[in-house]
Amino acid sequence: MKITATTNLTQPHVSATRPWSTRSLICLIGVLALCGACNDDDDRYSVEIEGQAALSNDAKVRIQLFGIDANIADAPASLIDGQIFPVISLPELYELNWPRNAESLIQNPPVNPSSQPRFYLFVTLDVDGDGMLCQGDLVRDRDATPSENLSERPTSTITVVMKEQEADVCRQFSYSVPVIL
Numbered sequence: 001m002k003i004t005a006t007t008n009l010t011q012p013h014v015s016a017t018r019p020w021s022t023r024s025l026i027c028l029i030g031v032l033a034l035c036g037a038c039n040d041d042d043d044r045y046s047v048e049i050e051g052q053a054a055l056s057n058d059a060k061v062r063i064q065l066f067g068i069d070a071n072i073a074d075a076p077a078s079l080i081d082g083q084i085f086p087v088i089s090l091p092e093l094y095e096l097n098w099p100r101n102a103e104s105l106i107q108n109p110p111v112n113p114s115s116q117p118r119f120y121l122f123v124t125l126d127v128d129g130d131g132m133l134c135q136g137d138l139v140r141d142r143d144a145t146p147s148e149n150l151s152e153r154p155t156s157t158i159t160v161v162m163k164e165q166e167a168d169v170c171r172q173f174s175y176s177v178p179v180i181l
Contacts, residue, residue, distance in 0.1 A: 043098045045154050049123065050091040051138050051162030058129020059087040062173065063094060063121060067106040070118040076108045080119065087125060090162075098153035119150040123160045126173045134170035138162035 047063055062084045066077035080102050085094055099105060103117045111117045125138035133139075141163035148158060 043100065043153050044095050045098050046093055046095055046157040047121065047123070048091055048093045048157050048159045049087070049125065049162060050159060051125070051141075053090065053125070053127045053138055053162075053164070055087055055089065056128045059125065059127050060084050060129060060173070061087050061092070061094070061123065061125045063096060063123050065096070065098075065102075065119060065121060067102060067111075067117055067119045069106060069109065069111045069115045071112065071115045072109065077120075078106045078108050080105045093157070102153075116151055119152075120148050121158065121160065123162070124173065125162055131173050132170045133165065133173045135165055135168050137165050137173075139165045 049061055062082065064082040065080040067080045068075055068077045081097065081099065083096060102119065103111050106117055123140050124133055126133060127137045139162065141161045144161035144163070145159070
């Protein structure tokens with residue numbers, strides 16, 4: 001029995017060790033670079049959440065950025081950005097976008113050009129993932145975490161220490177409204 005090998009020159013060669021051609025990799029890098037350019041309107045900032053809790057597999061943290069005109073007393077805050085993230089363990093670090101047009105997103109009332117905007121974070125953690133913020137879930141520990149008074153995007157990581165909510169009142173996690181003290 002004689003065995004012969006033949007090569008079909010009309011079929012492209014596929015290598016198991018090199019699944020991507022150079023051209024494909026260049027195209028992929030170009031697409032990723034363009035996608036990164038899509039976020040030019042935002043700058044990144046970091047928030048580290050610290051605390052002690054037995055987290056369920058469904059635990060979620062909500063980080064909200066609010067803004068106000070610092071020269072107007074008792075004005076309601078405008079929600080600038082809000083995101084919900086899964087929580088695997090504590091401490092946990094989150095990267096968020098800071099809109100470059102954050103001042104223009106303050107609408108209650110709009111920031112006067114001669115005024116100074118003030119931004120702050122509101123953080124809550126739904127420990128059991130039931131969609132409710134109740135006793136046993138985590139809120140910012142105001143004694144351990146000083147109130148942020150941000151006039152622009154932070155350049156260093158903001159650390160927020162969390163503590164167990166003591167109030168016996170539950171509210172929807174997704175509709176948490178900040179209380180300014």
